[in-house]
Amino acid sequence: MRRPPTASPSRTAPAPTSPRRTPLAPVAAGLGLLLLVSLLAGVTLGAAGVGTGDVFRFLWAGLTGGTVAAADGPAYTIVWEIRLPRVVLGAVVGAGLASVGVAVQAMVRNALADPFVLGISSGAAVGANAVILLGVFAGLGVWALSVSAFASALAAMALVYAAARTPRGLTPLRLILTGTALAYGFEAVTTVMVFGAARGEAARSATALAYGFEAVTTVMVFGAARGEAARSAMMWLLGSLGGATWAQVPIAAVTVTLGWVWLRRRAEALNALAMGDETAAALGVPPTVLRRELFVVTAAVTGTVVAVSGAIGFVGLMVPHLVRMVAGADHRRVLVLAPLAGAVLLVWADLLSRLLLAPAELPVGVITAVVGVPAFLLLMRRGTRPLGGR
Structure with missing residues (x-):
């Protein structure tokens, strides 16, 4: 008697069932249009007012290599060199965090997981604050913060693994x-550095916000803190796009795009993994290998x-849930939206972080x-639906 052939997971992994089957194309088109409007708003609005007509003129000059009048030089710099790379990098970071949030929730089969549950963010914070507070890698100039944060994030990843x-x-x-335990350890190291470098009681007290009501406390801290290094450290720990430059955009965009492409190609395997290791193995998806990847x-x-942006929380947690409420639990649809x-x-x-206390900024x-x-x-x-849709 011949054994039936093992089916390929790409053909047989069933999509998680969902009561909603919202058409995907109109929603994706609507979100794409909303993103374009959001980018335009992010470039137009700010502490320094720039008219919409001038924004379009400056963008056209920047894209085509055109020239602007000398009197428009400051406004052009604000639009092209400060705001545009910031909103583009914000879009890239938001897309990356949301995509990884979907992957992490499937990987650990926990609907309340997010990209930072593995301790990678806390590990990156150690490297970033080593630059801000201790001057490590100062010889790398403007790249010191990014290189140090990324290197410590990779080291944290290896340690967790x-x-x-x-x-x-x-x-x-x-x-x-393991990720949660090591995250606390990394946060302890960061706290020691902040306490060691901070000068003045107000700046030192800022470290308490990592353990309390962060949003409310941060508003008071940024109004009272005196230590510039400690303030920069807390700004990075809570996430900020204030230091965005064009040099940062390509690296982040390429990494996020490649990561999303890989996840999208493995969407059906994620569907199988979300249903449990036994189900995934029965469908030909080795759970251990997929989880390692x-x-x-x-x-x-x-x-x-x-x-490039610091530790921005809740995006990877919220967005996958909101998308599943519209598109269902099928990762082929979720990873599009x-x-x-x-x-x-x-x-x-x-944009709100720039406007609420303008000209000062809040961490995003x-x-x-x-x-x-x-x-x-x-x-x-409301109760969260299981990832497998059952």
């Missing part, structure tokens, strides 16, 4: 527990975006927390 790995491979529970991809994308939704969310969050992570905490509680109250 080594600690969580067992002879049977990676398991969701061990990944979560996901770990590397999510670590690379998270490390890259954290290196999540990057667009994440980009829109972060562009507007960054404060805005995402203010939006994310109520959304998180609402999701908890």
Whole structure:
């Protein structure tokens, strides 16, 4: 008797069932249009007013290599050199965090996981604050912060992987527990550096916001803190796009795009993994191998975006849930909409961070927390649907 051939997971992994089957194309087109409007708003609005007509003129000059009048030089610099790379980088970071959020939730089979559950963000914070507070890698100039944060993120990834790995491979529970435990360890190292470098009681007290009501406390801290290094450190720890430059955009964009392409190609395997390891194995998807690949991809994308923007929370947690409410649990659909939704969310969050206390700025992570905490509680109250849709 011949054994039936093992079916390819790309052909037989069933899409998770969902009561909603919203047409994908109109929603994706609407989000794409909303993203364009958001980018335009991010470039136009700010502490220094620039008319919409002037914005289009400056953008056209920048894209075509044209010239502008000498009197328009300051406004052109604001639009092309400051605001445009900032909103573009914000869109890239938002898309990356949302995509990785989808992957992490499938990898650990936990609907309340996000890209930072593996401790990578906290690890990157150690490297970033080593530059800000201690002057490490000062010889690298403007690249010191990004290089140090990315290197420490990779080191954190390797440490989490080594600690969580067992002879049977990676398991969701061990990944979560190991990442959470090491994240606390990395945060402790960061706190020691901030306390050691801070000068003045107000700046030193700023470290308490990492353990309390961050959004409210940060507003008071930024009004009272005296230590510039400590203030910069806290700005990075809560996420900021204030230092965005054109040099940062290509690296982040390429990494996020490659990561998204890989995840999109593995969407059906993610559907199988979300239904459980036994189901995935029965469908021809080796869960341990897939989880290892996901770990590397999510670590690379998270490390890259954290290196250029700091630790921005709640985007990777909220966006996948909001998208699933519209598109269902099928990763082939979720991974189309999540990057667009994440980009829109972060562009507007960054815009609010610039406008609320203009000309001063809030960390963008404060805005995402203010939006994310109520959304998180609402999701908890309504109950989250299992990733497999069952």
